[in-house]
Each structure stands twice: as C-alpha cells, then as structure tokens.
Amino acid sequence: MNALVPLVVLVPLLSAAGALVFGRRPRLQQLITVGALGAVLVLSAVMLGIVDNDGPLAMSVGGWTAPFGIALVVDRLSALLLMVSAIVLLGVLLFSVGQGLADGDEETPVSIYYPTYLVLSAGVFNAFIAGDLFNLYVGFEILLVASYVLITLGGTEQRIRAGITYIVVSLLSSLLFLASIAMIYGATGTVNLAQISLRMQEVPEDLRIVLHVMLLVAFGIKAAVFPLAFWLPDSYPTAPAPVTAVFAGLLTKVGVYAIIRTETLLFPLPExxxxxxxxAxxxxxxxxxxxxxxxxxxRMxxxxxxxxxxYMVLGVALGTAAGMSAAIFYIVHHIVVQTTLFLSAGLIERHGGSTSINRLGGLLKSAPVIAVLFFVPMLNLGGIPPFSGFIGKLALFDASAREGSALAYVFMGVGAAVSLLTLYALxxxxxxxxWRRSEEVEDYDSTITALLRSAPEMGSPREQRRIPRLMTVATTSMVAVSVALTVLAGPLYAFADRAGQNITGPGTYIDSVLGPGTSAEADASVDSVNGSAP
Incomplete structure (x- = not known):
C-alpha cells in the first residue's frame, strides 16, 4: 500500500502535462482535471482508512532507504488534509468550469488555467506528504509558481500589482526557509524530518532556538500570522473568484501544517x-x-x-494532545467554510455587479438562493451552535482550560470576543x-466613487452577469460539505483526536520512516522534559 503515497502527486502532475497537450480542447482539459482530482480524492480516502487502522504509510523514492532517499509519509493528519484538500479543489474546479463556460477566456484563460490548477494541487499534496525539509521546500515552490500564474490571470493592472507583492513576500519566505534548511543540515547532517527529530536534541540550546525561530518565521509568512500577514488582504481579493476561494481555503493551511510539523516533530520541546x-x-x-x-x-x-x-496556531501553541486535536478539527472546518464563503462572494459579485456592501441591496429578494448559500457558512464561521465552527472553538476553549495558564484563559476571552466580532462583520x-432594500442603496458622489475605484477593495462596479447553474451547484455542494462537518462532527472529531494524539509524540512518525524502535531517544527526551515516564 505504500505505493499509493506518491500517486497523489504524480496523478495531478502527469494530468497537468496532458492538459497542456490538449490546450486547444478546453472540454478535454476539464475532463482531465476533474478526473485527476477525483482520482486523488479516492486515493486519499483509501489511505485515510489504511493509516487509521494500520498506522502511517511511508515510502522511500527510488528505493533509497531513509534517511538517504526522499521520504514520503502519510499519517492520520496528512491523510485527512489530503482528502479535505481534494474535496475543496474539486468543488472550486467545478465552480471555475461553470464560470469559464459563461465567460470564455475573459477571467480564466483555460489553455493555461487547468494545467496550472493541477500543478497547484500537486504542490499542496506534495507538501502534505513530504518527509524531508527539502521536499517540503519543493512543494512550497511548486505552490509559489502556480499561484503566481493564477493570481495574475487576466493581466489587469490590479492583479499584476497584487501578484508582484505576493511573489516578493513569498520569495523572501522561501529564501528564509532555504537558509533554515541549510543551517539545520549543518547542525544535524540531515534534512529527513524523522532523523532531524532524533538529532535535534543534541544541538546546543541557543542554536536550536535560532533554527526554531527561523522556521516559524518562514512558515508564519505562508500561514499569514501577525505581523507577517500584511500581504494577504491586497493579494487574494484581486484574483478571479475560484482562484481566491482555493487560495483562501488551502494555501495558508499548508503553512499551518508546516508549523504543526515543526512544533511536534522537529522541536517538540515547549521552548x-x-x-x-x-x-496567535x-x-x-x-x-x-x-x-x-x-x-x-x-477584503472582509x-x-x-x-x-x-x-485559533489554529493557538491550538498548536498549547502543546497538548487536546489542543492539537482541536486545531486539526478547526483546520478542516476552516478550509471548507472559508472556501465556501469566497465562492458565495463570487456569486454575489456576478449577480450584484460588485462586492462592496455600499453598492449592494435587495439580494434576499432578487437572489434568495445566493442568500441561503451565504447565510449558512456565515453562521458556521461565526461559531453559532450547532455548527462545526462552534464545536471547533468549544474544543479549543476546553483545551485552553485544561492547560490552565493565565495566557490560556486570556485566549478564551479573546477567542469568544473574536467569534462575536466575526459574526458582527458577516x-x-x-x-x-x-436584507436592505435595493431602493435604500445610496448614490455616492464622483469623488467617493473615484476613491473606491482606485482602492484595492474590488469595489468598483461591474455589469451584472448571468450565473451558470454549475457555479450554483458547486457552491451548494460546498455548503453541503460544510453542513456535513456538523452532522459528522462526532466521528470527525474522534479522528482528529486520534491524529492529535498520534503527532503529539514523534515516536510513531519516526518509527514509520526509520524503522521500529528508532524513536526511543526522541520519546525519552520529550518525556523527560514533560515530566512523564517514558
């Protein structure tokens, strides 16, 4: 079954090549792209069942045994994120197919869109299964190249400007990550994650902290944590609706995933x-x-x-199995719900001609379906019971109360206030x-209109456009998936809890890569610091 692991990257990459070959046949490109992501969804579902029952899957590419070869690893966390990512990528793809059928090449030139979308997908999947730092770096770079192409589709001034900001910040993050890899290799003699975990405890404490901080800063930029998130609000909203949706749902979560691996595998000590x-x-x-x-x-x-x-970073920072489980559940929830809200915003823009609330009104009467499609994930993100957003936040608060520090209690208060403010904004x-009647929408003078046109708020009015049925169906499907997270919250959280327990100690991961029994040193080091018996 280990042979299944590389297929989640090979299938979209080979399909991207096939889509390029048939660049003049968009329908065939669509079939290839849908088939590739559907295949990855099936593969990830199969691997999820396998790793939950039998433990992680690990493969050394080319037959070179770890730590010398490139290690690809799928554990419960990887398998869960692979499956959720495949669902989201497939849903957004159907949305973009519907948009392309209506608009042609105006927003998403299909000759390059579908191959690039598959390359982006391969980068996401590669990052989730990377068993060494350099392969993780390669995954990020695949993401960077593909996302730059997608974010500048259409070649408008706003998109090029946003793309330049995005690429510069991403390159700085990549350079810092690459420097961190070089320093870690110099300190430990390896880039294999499992072997680094074994050897990092022998590195002097001051150097270990420097390496730790460098990785967190590099991944923090990609995850968009404060104060490294300044680039995101001006970059994401300028892209086409499906691109914005997949960026918002997935790309920052790859950074969060890297932070989780950093904190649980490379630097498990609570430094x-x-x-x-x-x-956080x-x-x-x-x-x-x-x-x-x-x-x-x-922009909102x-x-x-x-x-x-x-919320996700806080769950990781608690350093407990309960906090990690809550963070994993919340990541899954947020990937789905945030993507769905951006797809709904895309429908609003097509129907109303704008995404500025100063220019919109009466949509409940004129577009009741869109109203429902926005309302359900709105309540979910705001944390209204019994939705998955409420369950995830409650789990994070419970984990904070168990941790018991003053800072954890501060988080509980701040987290509750932020949830209310989220609901207020939405x-x-x-x-x-x-809810407001269209007749109540004010007409702004020419000065305000000019300011809004020049501001990076995407508030400038556009013509209303027909919404293809496939776009509505894709958004409805994503809303259904977000509701399913609530209906299936019990088994999903149980799985997230097993994943959290699994990654809190690095032993299982190390044994799956380097062989049974090799994790004793790492487990002993962590247990001695935590004050528990090995």
Whole structure:
C-alpha cells in the first residue's frame, strides 16, 4: 500500500502535462482535471482508512532507504488534509468550469488555467506528504509558481500589482526557509524530518532556538500570522473568484501544517509555546479588527481568514494532545467554510455587479438562493451552535482550560470576543447586501466613487452577469460539505483526536520512516522534559 503515497502527486502532475497537450480542447482539459482530482480524492480516502487502522504509510523514492532517499509519509493528519484538500479543489474546479463556460477566456484563460490548477494541487499534496525539509521546500515552490500564474490571470493592472507583492513576500519566505534548511543540515547532517527529530536534541540550546525561530518565521509568512500577514488582504481579493476561494481555503493551511510539523516533530520541546500563544492572540485581534472596518466582502473575508488562523496556531501553541486535536478539527472546518464563503462572494459579485456592501441591496429578494448559500457558512464561521465552527472553538476553549495558564484563559476571552466580532462583520454584510432594500442603496458622489475605484477593495462596479447553474451547484455542494462537518462532527472529531494524539509524540512518525524502535531517544527526551515516564 505504500505505493499509493506518491500517486497523489504524480496523478495531478502527469494530468497537468496532458492538459497542456490538449490546450486547444478546453472540454478535454476539464475532463482531465476533474478526473485527476477525483482520482486523488479516492486515493486519499483509501489511505485515510489504511493509516487509521494500520498506522502511517511511508515510502522511500527510488528505493533509497531513509534517511538517504526522499521520504514520503502519510499519517492520520496528512491523510485527512489530503482528502479535505481534494474535496475543496474539486468543488472550486467545478465552480471555475461553470464560470469559464459563461465567460470564455475573459477571467480564466483555460489553455493555461487547468494545467496550472493541477500543478497547484500537486504542490499542496506534495507538501502534505513530504518527509524531508527539502521536499517540503519543493512543494512550497511548486505552490509559489502556480499561484503566481493564477493570481495574475487576466493581466489587469490590479492583479499584476497584487501578484508582484505576493511573489516578493513569498520569495523572501522561501529564501528564509532555504537558509533554515541549510543551517539545520549543518547542525544535524540531515534534512529527513524523522532523523532531524532524533538529532535535534543534541544541538546546543541557543542554536536550536535560532533554527526554531527561523522556521516559524518562514512558515508564519505562508500561514499569514501577525505581523507577517500584511500581504494577504491586497493579494487574494484581486484574483478571479475560484482562484481566491482555493487560495483562501488551502494555501495558508499548508503553512499551518508546516508549523504543526515543526512544533511536534522537529522541536517538540515547549521552548516557544508562550511566544506562539502571544502571536496567535495578536493574529486573532488584528485580523478581526481589520475585517470589521471593511466595506468590500472579499477584503472582509480575507481579514477574517487572517484572524481565524490565530485559533489554529493557538491550538498548536498549547502543546497538548487536546489542543492539537482541536486545531486539526478547526483546520478542516476552516478550509471548507472559508472556501465556501469566497465562492458565495463570487456569486454575489456576478449577480450584484460588485462586492462592496455600499453598492449592494435587495439580494434576499432578487437572489434568495445566493442568500441561503451565504447565510449558512456565515453562521458556521461565526461559531453559532450547532455548527462545526462552534464545536471547533468549544474544543479549543476546553483545551485552553485544561492547560490552565493565565495566557490560556486570556485566549478564551479573546477567542469568544473574536467569534462575536466575526459574526458582527458577516451579519453587517447580510444586513446591507441582502436584507436592505435595493431602493435604500445610496448614490455616492464622483469623488467617493473615484476613491473606491482606485482602492484595492474590488469595489468598483461591474455589469451584472448571468450565473451558470454549475457555479450554483458547486457552491451548494460546498455548503453541503460544510453542513456535513456538523452532522459528522462526532466521528470527525474522534479522528482528529486520534491524529492529535498520534503527532503529539514523534515516536510513531519516526518509527514509520526509520524503522521500529528508532524513536526511543526522541520519546525519552520529550518525556523527560514533560515530566512523564517514558
């Protein structure tokens, strides 16, 4: 079964090559892309069942045994994120197919869109299964190249400007990550994650902390944590609706995933947990304050995206199995719900001609289906019972109470306030765009209109366009998936709990890569620091 692991990367990469060959046949490109992501979904579901019952799958590429060969590893966390990512990528793909059928090449030139989308998918999947730092770096670089192409599709001035900001920040992050890899290799003599975990305890404490901070900064930029998230609100909203949706749902979570591996596998000692908690708190507060101040729906959602990254980082920073389990559940919830909200925003833009709430009104009457498709994930992200957002936040608060520190209790208060502010920001959109009558929408003078046109808020009016049925079906499907997270919250959280227990100690991961019994040293080191018996 180990042979299944590389297929989640090979299938989309080979399919991307096939889609390029048939660049003049968009329907065939669509079939290839849908088939590739559907195959990855099936593969990830099969691997999820295998790793849950039998333990992690590990493969050394080319027959070179670890730590000399390239290790590919799928454990419970990897398998879960692979499956959720495949679902989201497939849902957004169907949305983009519907948009392409209606608009042709205006928004998403299909000759390059589908191959690039598959390359982006391969980068996401590769990052989730990477068993060494350099392969993880390769995954990030695949993401970077593909995302730059997608974010600048259409070649408008706004998109090129946003793409330049995005690429510069991403390159700085990549350079820092590459420097970290070089230093870690110099300190430990390996880039294999499992072997680094064994050898890192022998590195002097001051050097270990420097390496730890360098990796966290590099991954923090990609995850968009405070104060490294300044690039996101101006970059994501300018892209086409399906691109924005997949970026918001997935790309930052790859950074969060890398932080989880850093904190649980490479540096399992609680050296920087307090600093991470402080960063998480600031991410929560600054992000939601930015969201409340926005009048553009996509910029508001971008700021809520930043804010809710704080919940995930906080779960990791607690350093407990309960905190990790809650963080994993919340990651799954947020991937689905945030993607769904951006797809709904895309429908609003097509129907209303704008995403500025100052120019929208009466959508509840004129587009009741869109109203429902926005309302359900809105309640979910705001944490209203019994949705998965409420369950995830409650689990994080419970884990914080168990941890018992003063900072953990501060987080509980701040987290509850941020949840209310999230609901306020989203309810404001609902009230003005949907509930308010269209006759009540004010006409702004030419000065204000000019300012809005020049601001990076995507608030400039556009013509209303027909919404293809496939776009509505894709968004409805994603709303259904978000509701399924609530209906299946019991077994999903049980799986997340097993995944959290699994990765809290690095032993299982190390044994799957390097062989049974090799994790004793790492487990003993962690247990001695935590004050528990080995």
């Amino acid at each position: 920087l947990n307090t600093a991470l908690m402080v960063v 708190l600031f991410t929560l507060v600054v992000g939601i304050l930015g969201a409340v101040a926005q009048v553009d729906i996509k 959602l971008s700021f809520t995206l930043i804010s809710h990254i704080g 309810a404001r959109v609902w009230n003005l765009a949907f």
